Amino acid sequence: MTTTTEPDTAAVPLRRNRRFQLLWAGAASAMLGTCLADTAYPLLLLAMTGSPTVAGAFGAVQFGASVLFGLHGGTLADRHDRRRILILADTVRLLTALSVALALAADRLTVPHALLAAAVIGATMAYGGPSRMLALRAVVPPEQLRQALSQDELRVNGAALAGPPLAGFLLGLGTAVPFLTTVLTSGLALGASVAVRFDSRPEPGPQAPAPGEEAPGEEAPGERGGALAGLRHLFARPVLRGAVLIAAGLNLTGAAILLAVMVLLRSRGTSEAGIGLALTGEAVGGLLGALLVSRLHRRFRPGTVLLAVAWAEVAAFAATATATGPLPVFAALAFGCLGVPALRVMIDVLVFQRVPAAVRGRAVAGTMTLLMAGVPLGTMTAGLLLDRLPAPAVLLLLAAALAAALLPLTLGRTLRGTGWTE
Numbered sequence: 001m002t003t004t005t006e007p008d009t010a011a012v013p014l015r016r017n018r019r020f021q022l023l024w025a026g027a028a029s030a031m032l033g034t035c036l037a038d039t040a041y042p043l044l045l046l047a048m049t050g051s052p053t054v055a056g057a058f059g060a061v062q063f064g065a066s067v068l069f070g071l072h073g074g075t076l077a078d079r080h081d082r083r084r085i086l087i088l089a090d091t092v093r094l095l096t097a098l099s100v101a102l103a104l105a106a107d108r109l110t111v112p113h114a115l116l117a118a119a120v121i122g123a124t125m126a127y128g129g130p131s132r133m134l135a136l137r138a139v140v141p142p143e144q145l146r147q148a149l150s151q152d153e154l155r156v157n158g159a160a161l162a163g164p165p166l167a168g169f170l171l172g173l174g175t176a177v178p179f180l181t182t183v184l185t186s187g188l189a190l191g192a193s194v195a196v197r198f199d200s201r202p203e204p205g206p207q208a209p210a211p212g213e214e215a216p217g218e219e220a221p222g223e224r225g226g227a228l229a230g231l232r233h234l235f236a237r238p239v240l241r242g243a244v245l246i247a248a249g250l251n252l253t254g255a256a257i258l259l260a261v262m263v264l265l266r267s268r269g270t271s272e273a274g275i276g277l278a279l280t281g282e283a284v285g286g287l288l289g290a291l292l293v294s295r296l297h298r299r300f301r302p303g304t305v306l307l308a309v310a311w312a313e314v315a316a317f318a319a320t321a322t323a324t325g326p327l328p329v330f331a332a333l334a335f336g337c338l339g340v341p342a343l344r345v346m347i348d349v350l351v352f353q354r355v356p357a358a359v360r361g362r363a364v365a366g367t368m369t370l371l372m373a374g375v376p377l378g379t380m381t382a383g384l385l386l387d388r389l390p391a392p393a394v395l396l397l398l399a400a401a402l403a404a405a406l407l408p409l410t411l412g413r414t415l416r417g418t419g420w421t422e
Helices: 018-049 052-079 082-105 111-139 142-173 177-195 229-235 238-267 272-279 281-290 293-299 302-320 326-337 340-354 357-386 391-411
Strands: none
Touching: 018 052, 018 082, 018 111, 018 142, 018 177, 052 082, 052 111, 052 229, 052 357, 082 111, 082 177, 111 142, 111 357, 142 177, 142 281, 142 293, 142 340, 229 238, 229 357, 238 272, 238 302, 238 326, 238 340, 238 357, 238 391, 272 281, 272 326, 281 326, 281 340, 293 340, 302 326, 302 340, 302 391, 340 357, 357 391
16 A cells, blocks of 8 residues: 555644544553553552662663663664554553553562563553654644644643552552553553554655755665664754754753752651652643643744753752752742743654654654653762762752753854754
8 A cells, every 4th residue: 555654634623633632542541551650660569579779670671671672663663564563562561561460460470570561661662652653743734743742742741740649549549450550541542553544654755865865855875774864864953963962961960850859858858748749840840831832833943942941941950959848849840841842842843844754763763762861861870969969969060060061052053043944
């Protein structure tokens, strides 16, 4: 069957686009299940073993698998049927969730089983993520892409806000309840992937060539099979290179800031509930920021959005160092995250605009991999610093490091002068 890189959907209002809304609902269900798992598994492992190291290993294994398989997931999305990849990833996630729920019901769950589940969840994110993003592009006309990506930010931040407290509530109902819920969310995601049909084998059409390409619509020799082809296209364009590197830096420093904030608030006598409230500022800021995406993109150039978001994070990070309780930390984190959805949507839009269709899956995967790699690295960096310095000093040091990295980009003209079209 002949396929095309362009969406085959009529330009109906997005709320009436059944295929997009089904895909979005499935993705939202999968994300909620992941956020539930991110909280429920460590709590379960802590109860099973009493070891914080074992509990923390779940997140480390999950992130490690996502980073390890990320680029390969993008390669598969560029070379094979994306709908089949998406269905297979959702099926594997469903079977994994079911295996854990059944093991718990039989009182047979072991630590290796739980850590294997972490690796599988991370791998399904790596393989399913690029295909899910490209599926969204296939069912939405170009003029509605930014609106669709903004709605997707509501999914991400809503799940991040609801997942941890929901996991705690469900664990209170019974040890197996949150894991049965992940079976349900995985089943809903799989059902949406099966129900939605879209053109999933795009043919390269005429595209603006990146440096080193032979001609529009063609790939340079060896690019079709190269896992790093997407990253090469990202880094060949100044605004994409700057956006991805700054976003990766924000993820790294953001993860470090969260750990430092936890230590700071604990040292000042804040309860566990208060610390949890403070940390929800990120998700609340992201939810509010998702509503501002279209307005910010209409009024400002990509480089201006990028730098404004990054400097707002610097100010927010510095403000947390002087916070005396959870509410000021909540406000600082919410303020710092207001522009993050605009930044993420900007990267996605520019990838779809400027990266050839033949390597777009690898570009999406490369972006996801770079962003995810910053989380464990940032947490480890914060841990090393907190062993030697007080929390306020660490927070100010991280803000200063981010500011120093941003200064040359801010003073230069390359990013500030970039427009939405090449």
